[in-house]
């Protein structure tokens with residue numbers, strides 16, 4: 001592996017380990033454990049294992065290590081720890097470094113399960129959490145006071161596609177020594193420059209674009225080696241959130257085509273957003289790639305693209321939204337995103353159902369809001385499908 005390889009070359013080759021058989025495609029080491037040549041060798045490996053010496057799949061596995069090294073190379077991170085799901089990554093990154101008495105500041109526009117960790121889990125262990133409007137830099141300035149241990153936000157929020165300015169928030173956080181932890185799912189490793197922009201830790205749910213074909217759950221925590229191996233790994237390996245070797249193998253092969261898929265999906269998402277903008281049945285079209293989006297300039301500076309997901313608000317509320325979902329023929333009703341198949345979600349009644357109405361209102365999750373994840377189909381077919389369904393809404 002060469003340091004000057006471009007991302008598409010790394011996506012195919014970085015992290016490859018070959019066994020004594022010199023297999024061409026990455027091997028799936030579907031084994032929970034490893035055998036030692038002697039009792040002394042077992043003792044030595046438990047004392048200190050070399051990078052290519054493994055003990056138990058909850059601690060590490062050659063297929064999982066290939067995936068970790070490949071995604072770390074793509075992200076420009078020193079190291080990565082792969083987890084059983086995106087939520088295992090969010091939980092592991094935060095719980096491994098926080099303790100009672102710590103203070104965390106987070107953007108309030110978050111995925112439902114992330115909110116659960118911040119609002120329900122961390123306070124139970126004596127961590128104080130303040131939720132703020134992540135788009136408001138003055139609010140970050142006010143909330144991130146000396147003694148703040150970490151800040152947490154989705155760089156592009158689910159489902160309303162609000163952006164948080166990674167570089168500015170990192171500057172504010174680093175001024176008081178706080179760790180910057182970014183859930184970067186919507187940016188994808190293709191459009192992410194989060195570490196270069198100041199983030200300390202980047203998290204992905206690899207269930208989304210990295211698999212990209214809706215097969216496996218997975219997640220990853222990326223950052224400095226000392227944090228990944230010294231803080232996250234001990235916590236994850238003893239609490240059981242490791243990625244399975246099979247899922248790592250699927251994700252590893254997913255990385256090979258990630259850039260081609262995500263760029264095609266993002267181009268289609270822009271075409272769909274342009275086609276729907278101004279439609280009489282829609283009160284709003286939310287897509288950071290549209291020049292009319294309030295954070296378009298930040299999206300271009302931070303990601304260079306609008307991403308693969310957009311949200312639209314039907315003027316006719318929930319009844320119109322449900323008629324629209326039920327009339328779609330290509331888009332499938334589900335709650336995944338980043339898939340090769342185009343997917344549609346009604347957040348207020350599914351992914352964000354748990355939230356009190358007042359909180360939904362603050363977050364802009366209205367009854368008419370619909371999230372669209374754009375897949376790999378022909379964009380003309382997608383636009384035809386959406387227009388026909390809007391006609392019946």
Ligand SMILES: *Cc1c(COP(=O)(O)O)cnc(C)c1O
Nearest residue numbers: 085086087111158185205207218
């Ligand atoms: C899906 C998602 C997660 C959780 O990932 P899982 O793999 O489902 O556990 C976390 N954050 C964001 C922004 C997501 O979209």
